[in-house]
Amino acid sequence: xxxxxxxxxxxxxxxxxxxxxxxxxxxxxxxxxxxxxxxxxxxxxxxxxxxxxxxxxxxxxxxxxxxxxxxxxxxxxxxxxxxxxxxxxxxxxxxxxxxxxxxxxxxxxxxxxxxxxxxxxxxxxxxxxxxxxxxxxxxxxxxxxxxxxxxxxxxxxxxxxxxxxxxxxxxxxxxxxxxxxxxxxxxxxxxxxxxxxxxxxxxxxxxxxxxxxxxxxxxxxxxxxxxxxxxxxxxxxxxxxxxxxxxxxxxxxxxxxxxxxxxxxxxxxxxxxxxx
Numbered sequence: 001x002x003x004x005x006x007x008x009x010x011x012x013x014x015x016x017x018x019x020x021x022x023x024x025x026x027x028x029x030x031x032x033x034x035x036x037x038x039x040x041x042x043x044x045x046x047x048x049x050x051x052x053x054x055x056x057x058x059x060x061x062x063x064x065x066x067x068x069x070x071x072x073x074x075x076x077x078x079x080x081x082x083x084x085x086x087x088x089x090x091x092x093x094x095x096x097x098x099x100x101x102x103x104x105x106x107x108x109x110x111x112x113x114x115x116x117x118x119x120x121x122x123x124x125x126x127x128x129x130x131x132x133x134x135x136x137x138x139x140x141x142x143x144x145x146x147x148x149x150x151x152x153x154x155x156x157x158x159x160x161x162x163x164x165x166x167x168x169x170x171x172x173x174x175x176x177x178x179x180x181x182x183x184x185x186x187x188x189x190x191x192x193x194x195x196x197x198x199x200x201x202x203x204x205x206x207x208x209x210x211x212x213x214x215x216x217x218x219x220x221x222x223x224x225x226x227x228x229x230x231x232x233x234x235x236x237x238x239x240x241x242x243x244x245x246x247x248x249x250x251x252x253x254x255x256x257x258x259x260x261x262x263x264x265x266x267x268x269x270x271x272x273x274x275x276x
Contacts, residue, residue, distance in 0.1 A: 001071070002152060003273045005078045006266065012083060022083045025167060028054070032167075036174050043176040047184070051164045055157045062156070081156040085163040087143020091136060092255070094118060098132060099251065105243045129241035133254055134229040140258040141196055141228045142166060142189075145265070149192035152269055162188055189224035196261060197231035203260040204235025232257060 012018050028050075035046040058081060065074040094117050101109035114120045114128055118135050122128035150158035165188065168181035194217055201209035212234040216222050236253045 001075055001078065002155070003269055005075065005082055006148065006152070006269060008079050009082055009086075012079075013086075019083055019086065022080060023086075023088060025088075028164070028167065029171060032171060036172070036177065043174070043180045046177050047168065047180050050168055051161055051184075054164060055161045058160055059157050078156050081160050082147070082151055085147045085151070085156075085159040087139060087147075087166075091139045091143065095132070095136065095251065099248050102129070102243065103245055103248045107243070126241040129247050129250070133233065133238070133250060134225065136251060136254050137228050137232040137258070138225045140255075141193060141224065144258075144262070145196050146189060146192045148265065149195065150188070186224070190220070193224040193227050197227055199261040199264050200231045200235035200257060203264055204257055205237055208234040208237060 032050060035041065035049055038046070041049075058077075062074050062077060065071070065077065097113040097117055098110055101113055110128065111122070114122075114132060118132065120128065120131045120135060122131055146162055147159045150162050162185075165181055165185045169178065169185055172178040172181060197209065197213050197217070201213070209231050213227065213231045216227055216230070232254055236250075236257050238250050238253065241247055241250070
């Protein structure tokens with residue numbers, strides 16, 4: 001059933017607008033506000049309420065549905081949870097204004113839209129394009145690959161836990177809660193980001209990725225964003241950042257790299273399903 005759900009998620013992403021209707025964070029954000037207003041609760045206690053309790057509730061629901069109709073009633077729950085657990089927004093749409101400005105060679109407009117739409121700031125054009133490339137790779141990883149990895153490995157509860165942790169990292173205002181969420185998320189990112197880096201080597205420049213990433217694979221301290229950025233750039237042999245069409249082409253190349261890696265993952269999941 002898990003592989004069927006993964007296929008249905010692709011169909012939903014491609015042919016429907018369900019994702020925008022399903023991904024409503026309002027009730028959870030209200031809970032986050034209440035937990036941060038509770039001065040008595042410790043940061044770990046808040047994190048348990050924000051992440052663990054919804055995951056446990058989902059587990060109980062799946063446990064109740066499992067005996068019914070040979071477990072098939074759980075399929076829509078799996079699908080809804082997985083769609084909800086994907087990243088927020090459309091990465092390509094967010095990059096659109098920057099791509100247009102960079103293609104025209106309009107540096108001022110590129111700086112403006114990068115700060116407005118992507119939250120990126122840089123002192124010079126080459127650094128800005130590097131950061132936008134890293135943004136694309138990181139968003140592709142955390143929006144899709146990390147969620148798919150944990151769903152395929154441990155099911156919808158793990159996928160939901162990852163997204164709730166990501167939301168806590170993004171929206172938590174209290175430093176202690178934010179720090180705890182980052183620590184747990186770093187642990188959850190450690191394995192999937194290395195699998196993705198290995199995938200980049202298989203669908204891109206194997207030797208270049210090996211040279212750049214191999215000595216970092218067991219490094220606990222390197223962030224997931226930094227590792228996926230280094231592996232992605234190495235696998236596509238990107239040239240030095242340039243204004244105009246060449247810079248936009250580098251973003252297209254990285255997107256195609258993510259697409260090839262996704263195809264590889266789905267092929268591996270399909271093979272695993274057949275063998276198991």
